[in-house]
Amino acid sequence: MDIASFSIDIFKYILAGCAVAGVANWMFWTKYNSHIFRLKTWEAGHAAKKEVLPLRLQAYERLVLLIERINPTSAAVRLHNPDLDAKAFEHLIIEEIRAEYQHNITQQLYVSDVAWSVTERVKDNTIALIRNVGAGLPPNATAKELSTVLLAHVAALDENPYDMALKTIKSQLMG
Numbered sequence: 001m002d003i004a005s006f007s008i009d010i011f012k013y014i015l016a017g018c019a020v021a022g023v024a025n026w027m028f029w030t031k032y033n034s035h036i037f038r039l040k041t042w043e044a045g046h047a048a049k050k051e052v053l054p055l056r057l058q059a060y061e062r063l064v065l066l067i068e069r070i071n072p073t074s075a076a077v078r079l080h081n082p083d084l085d086a087k088a089f090e091h092l093i094i095e096e097i098r099a100e101y102q103h104n105i106t107q108q109l110y111v112s113d114v115a116w117s118v119t120e121r122v123k124d125n126t127i128a129l130i131r132n133v134g135a136g137l138p139p140n141a142t143a144k145e146l147s148t149v150l151l152a153h154v155a156a157l158d159e160n161p162y163d164m165a166l167k168t169i170k171s172q173l174m175g
Contacts, residue, residue: 052110059110060173063119064166066104070097070126071162072154076147089143090134094127115172122165129153 068074075093084092101123108116133150154160 056110057173059107060115060169062104062107063111063115063169066100066107066119067122067162067165067169069100070123072126072130072150073162076150080147081143084143086134086137086141086143086146087139089146090130093130097123097127097130111169112172115169118165118168122161125161 069078072093075096079089079092079096081089081092130150133153134146137145137149
């Protein structure tokens with residue numbers, strides 16, 4: 001055996017070994033990088049959820065507070081002013097409801113579509129209820145009379161829409 005053929009054989013073995021090592025390395029790094037990418041993606045998603053969860057909880061809390069504040073029972077008691085006539089009191093309650101809603105409008109970013117639509121529907125129905133009750137009163141009615149009729153109307157409902165809205169919002173939070 002001469003030195004030239006020995007050198008060629010050594011070169012072939014080294015080249016074949018390098019090719020096998022290169023293919024194995026490429027296969028390993030492809031899987032490794034894919035795994036690392038999935039891990040980083042999961043970590044980023046987990047971190048985002050960790051940051052958004054407190055905001056979601058706060059948004060649901062604010063919706064519950066909004067529903068409680070626009071409930072005619074609490075609004076009539078909270079805003080009662082014996083010096084007002086029924087029309088002025090009706091206007092005051094409706095403006096307060098609209099202000100509460102506008103104050104909380106950005107919460108829709110963090111709550112489910114169902115929870116937000118329930119909130120909107122309750123707000124719209126409450127304003128309609130207050131207007132209907134106000135339209136049924138005589139022109140010289142007082143704020144106390146409006147409150148009395150309003151509270152009686154809410155008490156006469158078979159199912160309290162405010163309690164139902166709160167249940168829906170809570171179920172959306174848990175679901």
